[in-house]
Amino acid sequence: xxxxxxxxxxxxxxxxxxxxxxxxxxxxxxxxxxxxxxxxxxxxxxxxxxxxxxxxxxxxxxxxxxxxxxxxxxxxxxxxxxxxxxxxxxxxxxxxxxxxxxxxxxxxxxxxxxxxxxxxxxxxxxxxxxxxxxxxxxxxxxxxxxxxxxxxxxxxxxxxxxxxxxxxxxxxxxxxxxxxxxxxxxxxxxxxxxxxxxxxxxxxxxxxxxxxxxxxxxxxxxxxxxxxxxxxxxxxxxxxxxxxxxxx
Numbered sequence: 001x002x003x004x005x006x007x008x009x010x011x012x013x014x015x016x017x018x019x020x021x022x023x024x025x026x027x028x029x030x031x032x033x034x035x036x037x038x039x040x041x042x043x044x045x046x047x048x049x050x051x052x053x054x055x056x057x058x059x060x061x062x063x064x065x066x067x068x069x070x071x072x073x074x075x076x077x078x079x080x081x082x083x084x085x086x087x088x089x090x091x092x093x094x095x096x097x098x099x100x101x102x103x104x105x106x107x108x109x110x111x112x113x114x115x116x117x118x119x120x121x122x123x124x125x126x127x128x129x130x131x132x133x134x135x136x137x138x139x140x141x142x143x144x145x146x147x148x149x150x151x152x153x154x155x156x157x158x159x160x161x162x163x164x165x166x167x168x169x170x171x172x173x174x175x176x177x178x179x180x181x182x183x184x185x186x187x188x189x190x191x192x193x194x195x196x197x198x199x200x201x202x203x204x205x206x207x208x209x210x211x212x213x214x215x216x217x218x219x220x221x222x223x224x225x226x227x228x229x230x231x232x233x234x235x236x237x238x239x240x241x242x243x244x245x246x247x248x
Contacts, residue, residue: 033073193217
């Protein structure tokens with residue numbers, strides 16, 4: 001089952017837009033959990049793309065409480081499951097096509113190291129690798145444009161390197177294309193991600209109160225997380241940072 005995830009796409013002093021990993025089935029109860037004891041908090045849920053916009057008055061409720069109330073509502077909606085909170089969202093664009101192109105580059109390098117290589121076959125492998133890498137870069141640019149409205153400038157050096165490859169047919173140019181485009185996504189870490197655990201307490205009057213346990217999220221869900229866990233997990237900034245927040 002996919003981990004319950006709440007992504008902060010955009011936030012201003014009086015509004016927050018979230019991306020939610022799972023559908024909200026009971027919107028009335030969900031909204032009540034977020035809005036409890038506030039008069040000027042409004043929620044708008046887009047079921048098609050699974051986003052939630054919360055507007056509020058900062059004098060009435062803080063932005064942090066809005067975020068943790070939303071995480072609480074999502075947890076309650078799904079049986080008190082812990083929630084992964086992504087605060088500084090940056091997509092880790094190491095998808096299958098880019099992985100395949102990386103593997104093709106490695107294969108081309110390994111074949112080039114052989115003593116009995118056939119030159120025409122080497123060029124054929126290089127051409128295939130260049131085509132696959134170019135397709136991966138185009139897909140990456142398309143995804144970036146769809147998500148942000150523009151693609152990152154890292155695409156432009158890759159196109160220049162493609163021109164270089166066409167001139168000398170060197171697999172090194174293809175490798176540089178790949179690392180120029182996807183290299184930074186290998187080291188995007190989950191330093192700002194949090195794991196939010198929700199505990200429900202029953203008061204004497206029967207009303208429910210919630211305690212939120214917030215800690216650094218060190219889960220490994222993809223290649224970027226694995227690299228971060230191996231090389232960066234011992235940083236001082238990754239020391240345990242548990243905090244408990246009581247919500248009425």
